[in-house]
Amino acid sequence: MKGIQFDNASQRKTYVGAVYEIGTDAIKKQILSEIDPEAADLHRSGKIHLHDLEAYGKTYNCLTLDLLKGFPFERFEQYSDSRKIMETFNYFRRMIVELANEQSGGMGFANFDEDISRIFKRCSLSPTDYNLITLRENIESFIDWINNARERCGQVSYYVSLNLGLSENDFGRAVSKFVLEYFGNSSPEYIRPNIIFKVKSGINHDPKDPNYDLFQLALSSTSRKMVPTYLLCDSAPNINVDASKIGIMGCRTRVVQNEFGEDTTIGRGNIDYITINLPRIALEIDSMNRDSDTEERIRLFKEAWLETANSVKLSLLDRYNRLSQLDVEDFPCNSAHNLWLGDVQNCRSLNEIFKNGTLSIGFIGLSEAIEILTGKRFYESQETCDVSLDFVRFMRQTVDRFRKENGLNFSLLATSGEYISGRFPDLDAKLFNHPVIEKGFYTNSFHANVDSGLSPFDKIRLEGPFHILCNGGCISYVEFSSAPLTNTLAILDIINVAVKNGVSYLGINFPVDSCLSCGQSGVFDQCPNCGGNKIKRIRRVSGYLEDLEFFTKGKKAEVATRRSNK
């Protein structure tokens, strides 16, 4: 469908996709005409971005499922062993399909391995050889399905995140093993689901740990497929939380602290997020204060950000209030399976449920903003590095204040910026002239520029301190020039340095090109095996693996600019 700009790299250009997209655009326009005019103007002008705008007041963003609370154990008890296993995955499939129609974003399994083992235990299933073979087959078929299925009229693939690695019993270990082996050995076209390996000393990190073999399997899979990514349970942001209670949702969303109960990810999600365009604010300050010194420009920058953040807060509250006024019947899958924390089946108002969710204020282009204000990239001197960290700390303190003043779970999100990484500079270019706009994309959250050429360890040390501040979620990437393949030690070294430097969540990236004629993979423009030039290019820029052909304009520009960290 020529001429249609897709917001999301996983969308496909078909007739139904076009109809869906046109409908979405119409709803977005209508919503912008109905909400607070100030927020609508900020969004239209590209100073902020209201994500999933078509869902405004209709649904929340994402959820880590509380899987066990509503699981139909009684029904399962009458099944044969192999049917119990098969029906468990059928149950997951049905839930994913239904849930995808009543929420706008992804869904997470915080402990895919342990939860399955608990279901099996409650269903009196033993880890016999036969049952383990059946489990392997069902897991492989489940992964096939997630990778290939398309939701919403067949347009968008399911954003499912499987967190695993901690379960130490036979079934739990088998789940992690089968997932990692199958995905790790799959062809480059396998890009779903999102798999997150939870690294924890005493369980899997050290050679004497019971799940050390699974960690090795994870490293081996990452070295070929970039998947899994790593949730570092022993790093500063996570060390004080029970590792079984945390998980990554979607590309980086982290929901842990709760004003209304214990710290946990399970049964909770992000309600809504809005991203603030930091380079825009910096460009405005720069254009009006050319002669001021850096300190004064930074002060004005903070002041202007705060003004925007106040508008963003009001918009998040408005969206939250509209959502809370809906009926339980608007969420049939949630009410059937009781997936949220609390009791959605017996609540008086949805506020009792959704208050457990987070309201995130995101940011993009910290590096460009600092470059506009100081003339230097933030990692080029200790001084600009300190200024950047101080600014992110200021954002976090403000978000914490919003949390306290409003009694809701506000959090600071290091936005990935899939669509906005190109939308923001396009709009800024209409108003300003500055070299940082010209490359056609803004850098992800607090990341060093993709062409920084920093060594992997320097990049980790630079970005680590930002992780604890971004309590709504963040990720750091290390970029290799090609697949490290058998060099799992290189990945292990990076993980260890990341744990020490406070990195909460880590991904290893490298380009993967795959020849569509013969299946050869590597990094090439022409296949070294058969000479073919029909090449599929798999890259990760927004937390998920994607096919480069379907990337948004901004992300294509980013990929073209990337340099490896070596």
Ligand SMILES: [Zn+2]
């Ligand atoms: Zn070939």
